[in-house]
Amino acid sequence: MSELRANFPVLHERVYLNAGTDGPLPQQAFDAAQEELARELAEGRTASHFERRGELATQLRSAYALALGAPAQDVALTTCTTEGLNIALAGLGLSANDEVLTSDEEHPGLLGALQTLHELHGVHIRMAPFESIHEQVSNATTVVVCSHVSWINGSLAPAQLASLDVPVILDGAQGVGAVAVDVTKLGVIAYAGSGQKWLCGPDGTGMLYVAPDWHEQIAATRRGYGNYENPGDGMDALLHKSAARFDTLSMNAETAAAALAATRVLAAEGWPSVFERAAALAESLATRLEQSGREVAPRDQTTLVAFSSDDPAAERERLAAAGILLRDLPNTSLLRASVGAWNDEQDIARLLAEL
Numbered sequence: 001m002s003e004l005r006a007n008f009p010v011l012h013e014r015v016y017l018n019a020g021t022d023g024p025l026p027q028q029a030f031d032a033a034q035e036e037l038a039r040e041l042a043e044g045r046t047a048s049h050f051e052r053r054g055e056l057a058t059q060l061r062s063a064y065a066l067a068l069g070a071p072a073q074d075v076a077l078t079t080c081t082t083e084g085l086n087i088a089l090a091g092l093g094l095s096a097n098d099e100v101l102t103s104d105e106e107h108p109g110l111l112g113a114l115q116t117l118h119e120l121h122g123v124h125i126r127m128a129p130f131e132s133i134h135e136q137v138s139n140a141t142t143v144v145v146c147s148h149v150s151w152i153n154g155s156l157a158p159a160q161l162a163s164l165d166v167p168v169i170l171d172g173a174q175g176v177g178a179v180a181v182d183v184t185k186l187g188v189i190a191y192a193g194s195g196q197k198w199l200c201g202p203d204g205t206g207m208l209y210v211a212p213d214w215h216e217q218i219a220a221t222r223r224g225y226g227n228y229e230n231p232g233d234g235m236d237a238l239l240h241k242s243a244a245r246f247d248t249l250s251m252n253a254e255t256a257a258a259a260l261a262a263t264r265v266l267a268a269e270g271w272p273s274v275f276e277r278a279a280a281l282a283e284s285l286a287t288r289l290e291q292s293g294r295e296v297a298p299r300d301q302t303t304l305v306a307f308s309s310d311d312p313a314a315e316r317e318r319l320a321a322a323g324i325l326l327r328d329l330p331n332t333s334l335l336r337a338s339v340g341a342w343n344d345e346q347d348i349a350r351l352l353a354e355l
């Protein structure tokens, strides 16, 4: 596994525990982006450049599909989890007759989409405790949407969501790339994820899985060249049958190439060992934090470890000065460590020694 570590320059000096925000960039991602820009600089951007963008999009879609356990045709390319959630929720065409059930632990990336539904379309938004959200579905509920893995404490959404009668959408920002995901078994109509977090890609990358039965039931509310089978047909153009109909409206070659290279670094290690190693290290950190007298927020076998701090913002800054990078969680007394397969026991020991 030290070979995996060697791909990430930031790890040479620092203890990097911030993938829940943005993962460490591998050298290969930087090189791939640079190569694309160098090509654009030298050759200009004509038809062959757009062909290259198309190839990269196809390859990135397949790489993301592997991480999601989904067929590539059910995966749209987005710029972030937030965009994916907005696409899926806006496309449901909800109105004042609808209720969306969500949890009380959601990230602004989802809350923004819900606020839009409420303010622009009068949709009723109801919040329930994350751990028992499946028990709160009522006759009025049209759709359930919540995190796959809570960004606050690393607990998993209840497994019972997979067998609800109402459609479920999951925010997978802390799921895909961090824990094993098989979207086809989660029983979701849509699952949105980030490319820049646990998949170590650049900012501006992400994905949206849409279950095949829902490609046409979720309206594509924004459309452009790349979303059509035959864009040359103007107003008569037909949307792709696949989830590419939901693709973000423009993804540049350098971003796609970097994201692809990053995902390949992790895939080459083998996803099962990436997941296993990250979860085991996170568990070990949680246990040792408790032994050292810190309170660890209730969590599952995931990659996030949130723990008590008397002054989270000040402690984060002090740790950063010592080369240990993690985040504090707003409006809580918690620091959050994001543990990846690229970390090692020495990272954990360095953090504990600094606390």
Ligand SMILES: Cc1ncc(COP(=O)(O)O)c(C=O)c1O
Pocket: 020, 021, 079, 080, 081, 082, 083, 107, 109, 110, 147, 149, 150, 151, 171, 173, 174, 193, 194, 195, 206
């Ligand atoms: C649970 C959750 N949802 C959404 C987001 C937003 O992700 P993105 O920046 O990819 O939109 C984050 C992370 O920042 C998150 O933790």
